[in-house]
Amino acid sequence: MDAASLTYIGIDKIMKIKKWLVASGVLIFGLIGVTQVMESAQDIPFPVRYATRISTDTSLNSSAVYKVLKDESDKFDVTLYRTFIDENGAERKFSFGTDADHVAEFHELTALKDTSYKGMYYSASKLPGELTDKLQQLGVQVTSTELPWYIIGSQMWANGILAVLTWSMVLTFLVSYFASLNLYRKHWLVGRMLGGVKKTLAKSVASDLFIMTVVSIVLWGVYVSLNQVALSSLSSYALLATLGLNIVILISFVVLINVVFFIIIQHNNLAKALKRTDSNMKQNLVWMVGILASLAALTLLMNQTVLNQKNLQQQLDSLKPWQKLSAYKAVNVSLPSIEDSNNGEIDARADTKVARRFMDHFKDDEYIFSQDSTAKVPNMVSQEQAQFMTSQLKRDGIDSDVSKRIRYMNLNALKLSGHQNLAGKVTNKKPATVFLPEKFKDHKKSVLNAIYLEYYQNSGIKKSDFEVHLVKNNEKTFLFDYRGAELYVYDHARLQTDANRILVVINMAYAFNSLGKDATYSNVLNGLFKQPGLKKVAVDSSINGQVEDITSPYLSIQMQANRLQKRIVAAYVSMATLVIMQLFAIFQFLMNIARKKAYTMGVKRLLGYNIDYVILQEFGGYILTIFVGLVVAGVMTSSIVLKNVVLGLNVMAIVIIIGYVRFYVKKASVNVLKGDFEL
Structure with a gap:
């Protein structure tokens, strides 16, 4: 048999292990790339730049x-x-x-x-x-x-903790890859003796490049199909660029490892190598360092991922009440404010006339009015202005720190805000009904002063006419803040749901007839309205010309919820990928030891040694080190559930691998003696 034939036989043997090793490696790094694209570009399914x-x-x-x-x-x-x-x-x-x-x-x-x-x-x-x-x-x-779609993939290689973990896994992959070559070193040595080792090197690299390319294309195709995006879309290009970058980086290291291995083969002691007397201790130590480093990086990154996922879930949960409000619309009503030629002031009477005509078409349960008190000191004012406004409010008997917790609503808004149980306490005989958390009971007077100032000043209504109910602390209220929740203007500082709010249900019949009705009508027009009333407005020629725009906040908010849901899924995929990477590293490490020690364990088995003792002797130190590393990583993990999952999966993987080695060595002792033990 000529040298070329022997070389091909060596390549075939290497591919039995190396093929799935390379495929698994590029798939894992590809999945990290998928999570990056899901975070950055999946929301843009168009062929754009x-x-x-x-x-x-x-x-x-x-x-x-x-x-x-x-x-x-x-x-x-x-x-x-x-x-x-x-x-x-x-x-x-x-x-x-x-x-x-x-x-x-x-x-x-x-x-x-x-x-x-x-x-x-x-x-x-x-x-x-x-x-x-x-x-x-x-x-x-x-x-x-x-849109820099071409640099999205670089984040996993250059961005913070994720980059540390990625490079740690590269180290693990390379040591594992080197071990797969080293397992069949004798075939390379035979090729060297017969002059065909250069062809072996070329075929090894070419086969790896082919596998990486095929796996990447399949992964890209699956992503495009499952997400139903155009082949020329931004997310499609971004993933393709990411996978391409992965291939370039991995194949560069693969070429380097093959060249290094080629040099080792060229300078190897043939006698020792063929007799299996050379040591792999240094290789195993490097591998162990790689596993422990990836464990540390894995822990830090998963803690960050869990925190991000928790924040995303909280944002998503805050938007869920909007699902009940899909029928409500925001209306842009043009108010004919007329400037008084005598004093340059705005005459609000015409505005009130239009607003009243508009509101006449809506029943009490067909619109939502919900807004914060304006009797407070705004955040973005100078210290001097803040002091002046605070003194003015104190003069009116209002504590700004208390009034900023006031939320005015109509009865319909109260029902939809998560307080259906409080709605029964609201009476139409009172101009305002206050639900005061117990922590504010000593500030009742300040709250009543604010309500009177904003809605019923000089109206003949007394503060004693307001009804007050004490409620327990920490009750949550949905705020209907669609301007802070829309997709492209999402404001994390503006809460959708808040606790310990002082709820004031305004009796709109009283408010629309008080001296402060001009401001009330203006505020109500910033609310949300249902379709039945809007249909009546549409056929009212005296008012429909003032309606410039009708939009559905729910539509934009639902898009924001969709984006958050995708990012949460991406976080779960990211965590699953990280765990798979760690299992992959431990699996390759233990399997490499099994391959190297197969001959020794097989002989001891045939000589009557207890198989469990033999395996413990060969694997004990490594397993103990990995287990200690897992325990330390578990202690560092913030989430108890995640801690148990990571520790449990890793321990289970070790047990399964050792069990498989035990079964194989026990059943294949004869093959071990022949030197053909492979896993």
């Missing part, structure tokens, strides 16, 4: 903005994409301009009914200056940026 945020601080008609986007997109042959939530709560894709890639499901503006224009828009190129100028002329703020 630029993201443009459109927002404003003023009220604008969404249809006017959409018309400009559509007309200018057609004019400049630019395709703009965006996502929106349909009436069934499903996320949909919309395009302005020609959708040559057929990515979007909708192209007509009617599909965006009830959807606010504010949000993110995506395009393959930067928006034309003329389009941007026209939007800005409407009062729209336009911010455009290039």
Whole structure:
């Protein structure tokens, strides 16, 4: 048999172990890449390179903005994409301009009914200056940026604790890979003797590159299929770039290891190598250091992942009450404020007339009014202004620290805010009903002063007319803050649910007829309204001309919830991947020892030694070290559930591997004597 044939036989033997080792390694690193893409790019399923945020601080008609986007997109042959939530709560894709890639499901503006224009828009190129100028002329703020999809994958190699863990696992992978080559070193040595070792080196690297490429393409295809994204979408490109970067880094190290192994073979003592008398202690020590380092990094990263996942879940839970409010709309009503020519002040009477006409079409349970007290010192004022405002409030008998906890509501809002049990205590004979947490019972007077000042001053209503109920502390209240919950303006500082709020249910019949009704009507128009009343407004010619825009906050908030849900899933995938990586490292370490000690253990078994004693003798020190490392990692893990899962899975993996080795050595002693023991 010639040298080439012997070389091919060696490669075939190596591939029995090395093939799945390389495939498993590139799959694990690929899964880390998937979690990075899920965090960064999965929300953008379009073939684009630029993201443009459109927002404003003023009220604008969404249809006017959409018309400009559509007309200018057609004019400049630019395709703009965006996502929106349909009436069934499903996320949909919309395009302005020609959708040559057929990515979007909708192209007509009617599909965006009830959807606010504010949000993110995506395009393959930067928006034309003329389009941007026209939007800005409407009062729209336009911010455009290039999407760096090609650097998303680099985060796992260069970003904080994740990079430490990734490189620790690279070390483990490389030691494991070197061990797979070392297992069949005699075939390389035979190739050296017969002059075919260079071909062995080339075939080894080529086969590894082929496996990495195939596994990466399959993983990319599965991701694209499961998430139903376009092949040319940002997330698709991002994952492809990530997997490509993984291949470049891993194959570089694989080539290095193969070259090093080639050099070792070239300078090896043939007699010792073929007799298996050389030691692997240094290799095992390096491997053990890699495992312990990855354990430490794993613990730190999983603690951070658990914390992030907990925060994401809290944000998601805070949005769940919005599911009951899908029928409520936000309405932009244009108020005809008239400037008095004599004194330059705004005459609010015309505004009140329009607002009253608008509210006449809504029953008490068809709108939501919920807002904080304004009798407080705002956060963003100078110290001098804060002192002045505090003194003014004190003069009116109001403690700003107490009044900032007041939340005004109508009865319908109270029912939907999680306090259905309190609704029965509200009577329509009282101008206001106060639910005061026990911790504020000594500040009752300050609360009543604030209510009187804001709603019933000089109205003939007395503070003694307000009804007060003490409630237990720490009760949570949903705040209906849709402006702080929308997808693209999500404000972590603005709570959706808060505890220990002083709830004040305003009797709207009293408030609409008090001297402070102008401010009350203005505040109520910032609330949310149901469709039956809106239909009546639509056919009322005396008021429908004042309604400029109707949008559904729920649609944008549902998109935010969808994003949070995806990030939570990504966190779970990330944790599962980290655990798999650790199991992979321990598995490879113990299996390498088993392969190296197969001959010795087989001989001892045939000589009558107890198989359990033999395995304990060969594996005991390593297992004890790993177990101590696991215990330390468990102590460092913040989550008790995660601590038990990680420790349990690792211990179970060790037991299964040792059990398999025991079974195999016991049943294959004859093959061990032949030197053909493989796992």
